[in-house]
Amino acid sequence: MDAVRTAPAVAGARRDGGTFDVIVVGAGGAGLAAAIEAQSLGRSTLLLEKAEKIGGTTGRSVGSVAATNTSHQIRKGIKDSPEEHLRDLGAFNAKLNLPGNPVFARMLVENVPDTFRWLEESGLEFFGPMTELPHRKQRMHNVIPDSRAYPFHLGRRARKLGVDIRTAAPVEELILEDGRVVGVVATIAGRATAFRARGGVVLSCGDYSADGKSRARHISPTMANVTPVNPYNTGDGHRMVEALGGRIINGHLHLSGLRFPPPPPKWYSRIPPYRPVARFMRWALENLPGVVTNRLITGFLTTVLVPSYKMFHEGAILVNARGERFTDETRDSAAEMGAQPDQKAYILLDGPLARKFSGYPYYVSTASGFSYASMEDYRQNRKDIFHEAPTLAGLAGQIGVPAAALEQTLATLNAERARDPKPGRPELKEGPYVALGPVRYYINFTDGGLAVNERLEVLGAGDRPVPGLYAAGLTGMGGVLLEGHGHHLGWVFTSGRIAARHAAYRVTTADLPEAGPAL
Secondary structure, three states, rough: OOOOEEEHOOOOOOOEEEEEEEEEOOOOOOOHHHHHHHHOOOEEEEEEEOOOOOOHHHHOOOEEEEEEOOOOHHHOOOOOOOOHHHEEEHHHHHOOOOOOOOOHHHHHHEEEEHHHHHEEEEEEEEEEOOOOOOOOOOOOOEOOOOOOOHHHHHHHHHHHHHEEEEEEEEEEEEEEEEEEEEEEEEEEEEEEEEEEEEEEEOOOOOOOOOHHHHHHHHHHHHHHOEEEOOOOOOOHHHHHOOOOOOOOOOOOOEEEEEEEEEOOOOHHOOOOOOOOHHHHHHHHHHHHOHHHHHHHHHHHOOEEEEOHHHHOOOOEEOOOOOOEEOOOOOOHHHHHHOOOHHHEEEEEEOHHHHHHHOOOOOOOOEOOOOEEOOOHHHHHOOOOOOOEEHHHHHHHHHOOOOOHHHHHHHHHHHHHHHHHOOOOOOOOOOOOOOOOOOOOEEEEOOOEEEEEOOOOOOOHHHHOOEEEEEOOOOOOOOOOOOOOOHHHHHHHHHHHHHHHHHHHHOOOOOOOOOOOOOO
């Protein structure tokens, strides 16, 4: 099916789904923010979601938002500003050695404080702010109890305002009239259904992390078979815009790597993230010992957690189900992981190295709520993936790998490190030995977003704006670089709101002013 059709071409080929002021495609964080913003401005809004439930990648994320001038910073006596945030964001992005988009970077840092307050008004609770270098001030705010809270509270707000939300409704095409996008064609209950938009269509349908061909094309052929965190992110918005002559910026950028599985669900983890529950958890985090609260927080986690690569740079190794080391752990291991039995591995540390990872900056992973999880957090709260024994043979028995092979792997490793000692790469020869896992290789998301202008209008052939079409979130990155925790979600919610305001403005005004409406 073509990604773009003119109105006469689809006439008679689909049923009429009605007309709305604004249509939003994709009900992740950006789409929910866009739909709420448009509806709040008095515009009738349709939100179409490909999956059977809302939330998108946002609902599967760690859940942090980096922002300045928050009530959390003020309570801690932290004096901060968007200008300082912008400088620190530049320090994060410097390692990428890419030009970035300074206009969008400033748009983010100047608007995310208001977006953060908007999230709180929507019912979200946060803990923090927490430290993350090279931020010179604490800016990382972690959602409580976990990222499911975003679709829960934003979905409730959208429905209360009157947003028409349709799930299991993939959008297949854009409808054009005289070069302007005037609607979309979605599959509803197995039938092609056309919806028209008076103001505009906002594409917030994620990235292409779940499309093997796009991963191979934009990133690397070795990424073609990597498992995505969000299987619905198949690049639908990118495909439709490329059919209009649009382009993707920074297509190779992505977040991928080894991931721990989520913990087994506890009975209390099934409690919806009501605000009183989140407020109690926030109080507990601020007032009770970590040994008490971390167990509770861990029980609520539903996302795949990212092991810190600092463990590998300090000497930890990966072993497969045969007890063999199979890669240089300090480099990307996508191709090697795909070739291992069951595509799984274990992170192996000895006693001194395991004790080193006791908290920031030596942490095992980030996690919602308590930000940086230590080895002790995993020992106490993740017994499903934490394995410890005084001997290698004992550890091998726990994780089900051949003891002789594991012992030979460590003997070979230690001999190599003894011959060629390097800082941060010690021999692993003192018990108790620890194995974390199994871990698998996943791709979280791609940063290859569509080219858009300052109004978040999609740019088509010749980088000319496509009238009536906007993009936000991971779909509408526009070349902005967002290294560091909390910047992607900040952009997701902020860009969704801004795109919706421009789309809503076009409902009653034919010519958009150069500056456009601000948040």
